[in-house]
Amino acid sequence: MSGALRTLPWGSGGLxxxxxxxxxxxxxxxxxxxxxxxxxxxxxxxxxxxxxxAQVVSVCAPPEERAARIVExxxxxxxxxxxxxxxxxxxDAERVAAVARETGxxxxxxxxxxxxxxxxxxxxxxxxxxxxxxxxxxxDFLVDGGDPCxxxxxxxxxxYPVDVVLALTGQxxxxxHALPGRDPARSTLLLLDHEHGLTSTITVGRLHGTAxxxxxxxxxxxxxxxxxxxxxxxxRPGATVRTASGTRTAWHGPGTVGRMLxxxxxxxxxxxxxxxxxxxxxxxxRVTDAAxxxxxxxxxxxxxxxxx
Amino acid sequence: xxxxxxxxxxxxxxxxxxAAQHAAAIHAEPRLELAGVVDIDPGRAAAASRANxxxxxxxxxxxxxxxxxxxxxxxxxxxxTHADIAVQVAAAGAHLLIxxxxxxxxxxxxxxxxxxxxxxxxxxxxxxxxxxxxxxAVREAIGSGDLGAVDLVRLSILGGWIWxxxxxxxxxxARSGGHALHNGVHLxxxxxxxxxxTPETVYARGRRRTAPELGIHDYLEMxxxxxxxxxxxxxxxxxxxPTSYARRDVLVTGTGGILTLPWDAEAGxxxxxxxTALLPPGGTDGFATQIAAWADALTGAxxxxxxxxxxxxxxxxxxxxxxxxxxxxVRVADVLEEAA
Numbered sequence: 001m002s003g004a005l006r007t008l009p010w011g012s013g014g015l016x017x018x019x020x021x022x023x024x025x026x027x028x029x030x031x032x033x034x035x036x037x038x039x040x041x042x043x044x045x046x047x048x049x050x051x052x053x054a055q056v057v058s059v060c061a062p063p064e065e066r067a068a069r070i071v072e073x074x075x076x077x078x079x080x081x082x083x084x085x086x087x088x089x090x091x092d093a094e095r096v097a098a099v100a101r102e103t104g105x106x107x108x109x110x111x112x113x114x115x116x117x118x119x120x121x122x123x124x125x126x127x128x129x130x131x132x133x134x135x136x137x138x139x140d141f142l143v144d145g146g147d148p149c150x151x152x153x154x155x156x157x158x159x160y161p162v163d164v165v166l167a168l169t170g171q172x173x174x175x176x177h178a179l180p181g182r183d184p185a186r187s188t189l190l191l192l193d194h195e196h197g198l199t200s201t202i203t204v205g206r207l208h209g210t211a212x213x214x215x216x217x218x219x220x221x222x223x224x225x226x227x228x229x230x231x232x233x234x235x236r237p238g239a240t241v242r243t244a245s246g247t248r249t250a251w252h253g254p255g256t257v258g259r260m261l262x263x264x265x266x267x268x269x270x271x272x273x274x275x276x277x278x279x280x281x282x283x284x285x286r287v288t289d290a291a292x293x294x295x296x297x298x299x300x301x302x303x304x305x306x307x308x
Numbered sequence: 309x310x311x312x313x314x315x316x317x318x319x320x321x322x323x324x325x326x327a328a329q330h331a332a333a334i335h336a337e338p339r340l341e342l343a344g345v346v347d348i349d350p351g352r353a354a355a356a357s358r359a360n361x362x363x364x365x366x367x368x369x370x371x372x373x374x375x376x377x378x379x380x381x382x383x384x385x386x387x388x389t390h391a392d393i394a395v396q397v398a399a400a401g402a403h404l405l406i407x408x409x410x411x412x413x414x415x416x417x418x419x420x421x422x423x424x425x426x427x428x429x430x431x432x433x434x435x436x437x438x439x440x441x442x443x444x445a446v447r448e449a450i451g452s453g454d455l456g457a458v459d460l461v462r463l464s465i466l467g468g469w470i471w472x473x474x475x476x477x478x479x480x481x482a483r484s485g486g487h488a489l490h491n492g493v494h495l496x497x498x499x500x501x502x503x504x505x506t507p508e509t510v511y512a513r514g515r516r517r518t519a520p521e522l523g524i525h526d527y528l529e530m531x532x533x534x535x536x537x538x539x540x541x542x543x544x545x546x547x548x549x550p551t552s553y554a555r556r557d558v559l560v561t562g563t564g565g566i567l568t569l570p571w572d573a574e575a576g577x578x579x580x581x582x583x584t585a586l587l588p589p590g591g592t593d594g595f596a597t598q599i600a601a602w603a604d605a606l607t608g609a610x611x612x613x614x615x616x617x618x619x620x621x622x623x624x625x626x627x628x629x630x631x632x633x634x635x636x637x638v639r640v641a642d643v644l645e646e647a648a
Contacts, residue, residue, distance in 0.1 A: 132549070135515065136527070138464070138541075142561060177511060177637075182459040182537035182563070189460070189539050191511065191531060199513055201529060201541055203460055210565050217566050218559070227549050229466075299636055 004036040005268060008054035008078075010045055010069060013062030015156050016149045020083050020110070021060035028257040029058065034265035045069055049076045056268070059083060067092035070107065071099045079106040079268050081261075084159060086281040093285050097278035106267045106274050108260070109281035113160045113219075113234065114167040115259040122221065122232040123168050132227030137165050137200040139221045142187075145213025146206060152185040153206050154178075154291060159284035161202045161219075162190070164234070166283055167276070168223065171195040173283070176290035177300035181205055190291055191300075212247065316403075316606055317343035319378045321369055321393065322385030323356035326407060330382045330434075331360055333599035340603055343376040369393065373400040380430075380606065382599075383407060386477045387484050391416030394431065398423035403430040405602045409493045409625060410618030412485030414647035417622040421615035432602050432611040433618030435497045439597040441589075442569060446558055447502055449567050456564025458503050461540035463495050468553040470518045470526055470546045479524055487524040487544065488512065488628035495542035496530060496624040497617060502560070505534035507620070510627035511637040517547030530628045533637070552582060620644075 007029050012021045029035045035056065042048035049057065057073040059066060060083040067087040073080050080100075086109040087093040100107035113119065126134060141161040149156035166172070171194035181187025187205025194200065207217050219234040238249035254262070267274035286303055294301045318340050320327050327345075334340045344364040347353035357365035366372035373381075373396075380403035383393050391411040397404045404424065410433045411417040424431035437443050450458060470479075477483040484490040500507055510532055514525025526547030532540040558569035574589040601612035620640075627638040 135517070136529075138462075138543070140462075140559065142566070144566075179511070179531065179533055179539050181539060182457060187459055187561070189531065189541065191513070191529075193513075199515075199529070201531075203462070203541075205460070205561070207561060207566060208456070208563055217561075218568070224548060229548060229553060229555075 005055045006038045007035045007056040008038050008052050009058045011061035015151055017147045024257050025058045028261050032261045045072050046076050063088050067096050070096050074099050074103045074105050082109050084110050093282045100278050107278050108264050108274050111163040111276050112256040112260040114164050116234050116256045118232050118234050118236045131225030131230050134169050134223050134225045136224040139202040140218040141204050142217040143206045144215050144217035145209030154188040158204045158288040162284045162287045165200050171198045173287050175300050175302045176294050178291035178294040315341035316379040317341050319344050319372055319381045321346040321381050321383045323347040323352045327384045329595045333595040336596055337599050343378045344372055346372045387412050391420050394420035395423045398427040403606055405432050407434045409489045409622050414623050417619040421619050430605045431615040433613050435613045436594050436598055437494045437498050439594040441591040455562035458538045458562045460561045461499050462559035464543040464557040466545040466548050466555045468548040468551040481523045486629045487528055489625040491544050492528050493621040493625045497621040499540035503538045505536040505538050507532050507640045508535045509533040509637045510631055512628035512631040514632040
């Protein structure tokens with residue numbers, strides 16, 4: 001397979017007021033030489049795929065029907081980029097994973113933060129043993145302003161930093177303790193125990209909005225290893241431009257979504273396993289689910305070893 | 309001490325490495341005068357005397373108090389001796405500035421607080437970080453209201469330098485109370501003071517990074533849940549690699565904004581063959597500020613840190629050690645009630 005992949009955007013639903021299709025994926029697909037966007041007025045996905053000859057579907061169907069549309073696209077022979085969360089519950093995520101396995105098609109959950117340049121460089125350095133065996137990660141994922149997610153930011157953002165920690169270390173989570181922030185819908189603290197004694201602590205939240213909003217207030221990972229420490233500011237690279245109208249970050253290279261699409265394209269055209277798949281969505285979902293249970297119980301929650 | 313004209317006479321009790329900083333602070337404070345030094349080891353007591361202009365030295369605290377008629381003591385002995393020494397100082401009618409922790413358990417801390425309440429003397433635990441510029445800056449930023457109601461606090465004090473060898477009493481949990489009591493109380497006290505809130509739960513995880521044979525956890529992560537809704541993550545490490553590693557990092561988020569104080573916020577950095585390190589910050593001497601606050605308290609000002617603050621920090625430290633052992637959050641009120 002070569003040339004630009006015919007890509008069909010499907011749906012503009014998200015948690016709360018989000019429209020990742022319009023705001024993130026479509027501009028990135030349009031700007032990426034590996035894809036060409038196709039459109040149709042067809043009212044159902046299978047017909048739309050047939051009409052356009054789509055090879056890839058960017059699924060942003062509303063969360064409650066998202067898993068069903070992903071499965072429909074896969075069954076129609078298309079590769080999928082799936083908005084996060086890929087599914088609302090573990091059963092649906094498992095169903096998507098099973099169909100992806102069965103069809104052999106690429107089904108990539110849009111965990112785009114793991115594709116960030118700083119995160120990828122850190123992942124490579126960790127895998128190369130640059131700081132020895134990692135034993136702790138401290139992470140902050142704090143968004144500045146924007147519309148609060150009605151389902152809470154743990155469900156909304158939580159899987160991003162969890163996915164990055166899993167991508168960085170490769171160590172599955174075995175136990176989850178969570179503490180609510182002042183406004184439990186707005187912020188959560190996750191305390192995770194992983195394989196090999198690794199521990200991680202992740203703050204997830206949305207600030208009320210400062211003068212610098214919207215954007216990331218803080219997105220960083222400190223990884224401590226047996227031989228050293230790595231500080232990863234996931235908002236980098238970026239030049240800071242300070243002007244009369246405010247301060248902004250500027251950078252020339254592709255952002256996290258563009259880099260994710262490059263990985264998607266590479267997986268489709270080479271047939272190599274994608275860097276992130278339904279199993280990663282499932283792993284992150286199990287952690288945020290366990291965190292929700294821990295918040296209710298007030299105690300740590302162990303994940304079923306068969307799930308890890 | 310009731311007069312501004314006559315300096316209060318102060319004994320330094322325990323002449324380990326931190327005693328020199330206290331003695332220097334006393335020499336620099338015009339309202340205080342070093343009356344003598346006390347150490348159970350006569351060689352160390354004599355050496356401390358020589359280093360401080362030949363002040364009288366003693367191996368027995370009772371004798372030192374009786375012979376010098378000291379107005380106050382600065383105690384920097386091993387942690388497991390703190391409670392009994394505090395009670396002895398109170399009984400002698402002297403004031404006390406005592407190294408943290410106030411005691412290695414809640415019962416001991418409570419005995420000290422009760423003794424000073426009965427004696428009507430000043431008891432101030434040396435939670436020295438409260439007197440450092442960075443801690444005061446964070447406190448003032450929160451106090452200004454600019455950050456709104458505090459949501460999340462991160463305080464990380466990380467190093468790779470562990471105490472010199474196995475003979476250090478700090479490594480013996482029976483003597484130090486464990487790392488959560490020995491150093492952890494600094495952070496637990498600070499986040500409580502910053503938030504002005506009541507700590508409800510502590511969930512802690514500990515590691516033995518430097519050696520599996522350690523009796524203490526050289527890396528601590530202590531998460532505090534406050535009654536008012538704030539959460540604080542406190543990291544205290546002597547177990548990082550490389551051994552030259554030294555970082556302090558503060559983050560506060562609130563309903564009104566965010567404060568970040570990264571490791572290099574306080575000074576310039578220097579890079580050489582051994583890596584990148586911070587240049588000396590050159591700010592206020594926290595020990596001088598602390599001793600001045602104690603001198604203020606001797607003349608009637610409210611103490612900057614109270615016995616009750618010290619007691620609460622001990623209870624939080626005990627809760628942290630227990631949480632590490634049990635793997636579950638521990639309620640601070642339960643720890644306080646056990647020793648009531």
